[in-house]
Each structure stands twice: as C-alpha cells, then as structure tokens.
Amino acid sequence: MDGDHPASGNKRSFEGDENDISPASKKCCTCTKVCEEGVAAAMIASLTESLQSCKDELASCQRELESAKAETDKWNSAFKKESFVPASKSPEPAFVIDYIQTLRSSDKSLKEKLEIAQMKLAIRDLKSQLKPASMKTDEYPEVDSEHQGSTPAGPSLGEIPKDDEQEEPDIESLKTIIEDQFRMIQTQNSNFQTQSSHIETLNSQIQTQNSLFQRFDAFFDYLAAKDPHLAALRSTNLNPKNDQAGTGNDQAGKNDSNTV
Known part of the structure; x- marks a missing residue:
C-alpha cells in the first residue's frame, strides 16, 4: 500500500475521440461553418455598400454646401461693393429688401x-x-401784306393770276x-x-x-375683443379721425355756402 501498486487507469487520447466521431456529424459541422461564413460575407458586403452610399451622399451634400457658400459670398461681396450699403453695416436681407422697395417706388414716381x-x-x-x-x-409775309391793305396802285390784268397763286399756299397751309x-x-x-x-x-x-x-x-377687432387695453387704444385712435372728419365736413359745407 506504500506505492507498490502503480496508478491504475490510462489517459484518453484526443485522437481516439476524433476517431469515435461519425462521418455524418463531421459533414454537418462543415456545412454549418460554410453557411455561417456565407451569411457573414453577405452582411459585410451589404454594410460596405451602405457605407459607400452614405459616403457618396455626404460628398454630394458637401458639394452643395460649398456651392451655397460661394453663392452667398458672391452676393455678400456684391452688396458690400454697392454705395447704398454703409461701411459699418452688413448687407442684411431686411435692409436690402427695404432698398429694393424704395427703388420700386421711386421708379413708379419717375x-x-x-x-x-x-x-x-x-x-x-x-x-x-x-x-x-x-x-x-x-x-x-405775302398773305400778311394782303391783310394789312397794301394794295398796288394800278393792278393790271397780268397781276391777277399772281394774286390767285398767292391764295393757293394759304389753303394748302390750312390743310x-x-x-x-x-x-x-x-x-x-x-x-x-x-x-x-x-x-x-x-x-x-x-x-x-x-x-x-x-x-x-x-384682425384688430378680434384682438381688441380679447384684450381691453387694445380696445381702449383703438377707441382713442378712432376718435381723432372722426373729429377731423367732422371738421372737414363742416369746412366743406362752409365752402359750398360761400360758392353759392
């Protein structure tokens, strides 16, 4: 019992286990690995395509952004060069729109x-x-001399056609x-x-x-119905107009009476 007997039992080798696996199970494992590899490859290809499409879309958006920036810079520089924009102000849209409206009104008046x-x-x-x-x-001047009474002392028969010829231009001029x-x-x-x-x-x-x-x-009446302060403001704004209208009517009546 002091170690006379060697340890019983043999180590099991892996080669023996592999030999114990049947050929059918080996085929199933191989098919499963092939299917998993195909699915992974298809997923990688799909992700690659989507990534490429995202890159293309990002590049197109960047190009549009650059073109919009260039257009904005062009308009900004053009407005800065104009004399109507003060040097201390930037060409804001409201300022430009006001200037365009002023130009339209001046064009209409002209x-x-x-x-x-x-x-x-x-x-x-x-x-x-x-x-x-x-x-x-x-x-x-010939017609003027006739109307002033400058008649010749002794008109002869040869002078009569001349008088007739002098009357013809007057008729043509009237025509x-x-x-x-x-x-x-x-x-x-x-x-x-x-x-x-x-x-x-x-x-x-x-x-x-x-x-x-x-x-x-x-719209103002609708707001005034909800806000009494607006209603009071509207009444105060309308009364002077009515008073002016009444004075204008009185003045018009006085003018009519004076003309009569």
Missing part, C-alpha cells in the same frame, strides 16, 4: 412724372397748332394745319387711353390695399 411731362408737351404742341392764322403771319391737328388729336386719344389704363391699374391697387386694411381692421 414714370408718372414722365407721363405727365409727355402730356404737357403734347398739350403745348396742340395749343401751338390751334393758334389763329393771324398769329402765324410770319410764315406767310396741313388741319391734318396736323387731326394727328395730334389721335395722339392725345392714345395718351388718354394710356392714362385711363394707368388709372384703372391704380384703382385695382387701391382696392387691394382697401381689402388688406379691412382684413387688418377685422
């Missing part, structure tokens, strides 16, 4: 002034055409004056039509403004 000047010029030309013949005798007046009247009619169309446009704009004011009044 167009109206130009139309008025054209109408005045046309009226002046028409008045010059409608002057009597006595004020245009400088153009025909030309009438034709010029007719053309001028046509021009005036076209100008009046243009003015009427312009007046219609202004009336439509006024109607649009009135509709906007009515909507604003309705």
